Amino acid sequence: TVRYGTKLLGFCRNLLTQAMNLTQGTVSVNKTHAFVFSNCTHGQADSVLETFHLYNNTYPSLCIGQVKGDFLDEVVSRVAPRVVLELGMHCGYSSVRILRLLGPAGRLLTVEKDPETADKGEEIILVAGFKHLQFQVLACVSAEAIAGLRTHLSDGQGLDLVLMDHSVEQYLPDLLALERSGALLPGCVLLVNHILGPEGRPFLEHVQAQPQRYTQRRQLEGMMELTWNGPSELH
Ligand SMILES: C[S@@+](CC[C@H](N)C(=O)[O-])C[C@H]1O[C@@H](n2cnc3c(N)ncnc32)[C@H](O)[C@@H]1O
Numbered sequence: 001t002v003r004y005g006t007k008l009l010g011f012c013r014n015l016l017t018q019a020m021n022l023t024q025g026t027v028s029v030n031k032t033h034a035f036v037f038s039n040c041t042h043g044q045a046d047s048v049l050e051t052f053h054l055y056n057n058t059y060p061s062l063c064i065g066q067v068k069g070d071f072l073d074e075v076v077s078r079v080a081p082r083v084v085l086e087l088g089m090h091c092g093y094s095s096v097r098i099l100r101l102l103g104p105a106g107r108l109l110t111v112e113k114d115p116e117t118a119d120k121g122e123e124i125i126l127v128a129g130f131k132h133l134q135f136q137v138l139a140c141v142s143a144e145a146i147a148g149l150r151t152h153l154s155d156g157q158g159l160d161l162v163l164m165d166h167s168v169e170q171y172l173p174d175l176l177a178l179e180r181s182g183a184l185l186p187g188c189v190l191l192v193n194h195i196l197g198p199e200g201r202p203f204l205e206h207v208q209a210q211p212q213r214y215t216q217r218r219q220l221e222g223m224m225e226l227t228w229n230g231p232s233e234l235h
Contacts, residue, residue: 088166
């Protein structure tokens with residue numbers, strides 16, 4: 001009976017997914033890119049963001065959206081980062097949000113594992129009016145990007161802000177790699193999306209086990225702000 005019950009549940013879930021896909025469509029990088037590219041005013045970052053919002057009103061999307069976007073804006077404005085690392089660029093929505101608030105010396109390193117998505121996202125960042133001097137797209141998996149991070153930072157430079165919005169199960173290995181790399185500056189802010197589900201538990205346990213190294217701050221709709229206080233020897 002249990003086996004038939006499980007099968008029936010799986011069948012119903014598939015039907016529901018198919019029905020949702022018929023009514024809403026699935027997330028499409030190409031559709032998002034084409035809509036934003038052809039409906040925004042080129043050279044205007046705010047118009048690019050508004051066009052993303054317009055798209056998100058009708059179609060499913062992976063971008064962080066307005067509410068978490070406002071949270072991100074507040075953090076970027078407060079931290080005034082010199083170097084930001086974004087893990088999970090997708091179509092460039094959060095990248096544009098970050099870039100428009102960086103100071104003249106600010107730079108964004110943004111990572112996207114899917115090369116086609118990375119191309120589309122990069123084009124949207126350029127359409128928003130930003131130059132390659134201000135940002136760099138790393139089309140590779142986060143682990144590879146972190147391993148090569150030093151080549152993108154000048155001597156003594158480190159990370160002031162990290163946005164994690166890629167694969168939740170990758171958050172802890174990536175955080176451990178960032179710790180080992182020495183690239184996190186004391187006071188570096190980590191903004192971590194979708195952290196409250198079961199996949200986020202190992203990451204949170206690691207952070208909560210080390211209250212001297214990490215300070216847990218605000219949380220909004222599963223996006224959490226943490227501060228890296230520095231390695232233990234600094235305390
Ligand atoms: C939720 S979307 C990011 C949305 C984006 N931050 C925004 O607000 O517009 C996640 C993206 O991360 C990428 N991704 C997933 N795992 C990754 C990994 N390990 N390394 C790099 N990119 C990854 C996916 O291909 C996807 O495009």
